[in-house]
Amino acid sequence: xxxxxxxxxxxxxxxxxxxxxxxxxxxxxxxxxxxxxxxxxxxxxxxxxxxxxxxxxxxxxxxxxxxxxxxxxxxxxxxxxxxxxxxxxxxxxxxxxxxxxxxxxxxxxxxxxxxx
Numbered sequence: 001x002x003x004x005x006x007x008x009x010x011x012x013x014x015x016x017x018x019x020x021x022x023x024x025x026x027x028x029x030x031x032x033x034x035x036x037x038x039x040x041x042x043x044x045x046x047x048x049x050x051x052x053x054x055x056x057x058x059x060x061x062x063x064x065x066x067x068x069x070x071x072x073x074x075x076x077x078x079x080x081x082x083x084x085x086x087x088x089x090x091x092x093x094x095x096x097x098x099x100x101x102x103x104x105x106x107x108x109x110x111x112x113x114x115x116x
Contacts, residue, residue, distance in 0.1 A: 009038050052112040059108030063101055 002014045016034050020027045073081040084090040 009041070012037065048114050052114055055108065055112035059105055059112065062108070063105045066097065066101060 002011055012034055013031075016030045017027075020030050070081070070084075084094045
C-alpha cells in the first residue's frame with residue numbers, strides 16, 4: 001500500500017500499524033492520535049496556502065506591471081517606445097528585461113511554494 005500511494009500520511013499509518021503489531025497496545029488509541037495528526041497537518045497546510053497566496057498575488061502583479069507600462073508607452077508615445085523594437089541595443093535591452101522578469105517570477109514562485 002505504501003508503494004502504491006506515495007503519501008506521508010499513508011506512511012504514518014503504515015508505521016503505526018506495524019509498531020502496534022510488534023509491540024501490542026491499543027490500536028484504536030494509536031489510530032485516533034494519527035487521525036488527529038493528519039487533521040492538524042491539513043489545517044497547517046491550509047494556513048500556509050492562505051498566507052502564501054499573498055506572495056503569489058504579489059508576484060503576479062509585479063510581473064504584469066512592466067507589461068502594462070510597455071503597453072502604455074506604446075499607446076502614449078509610440079515614437080519613444082519604437083527604440084525597443086527597431087534598434088539592436090533596444091532589442092537586447094527588451095530581451096534582457098523579459099529574461100530578468102521571468103527569473104524574478106520563478107524566484108518568487110519558489111519562495112512562496114512551501115511544502116508541509
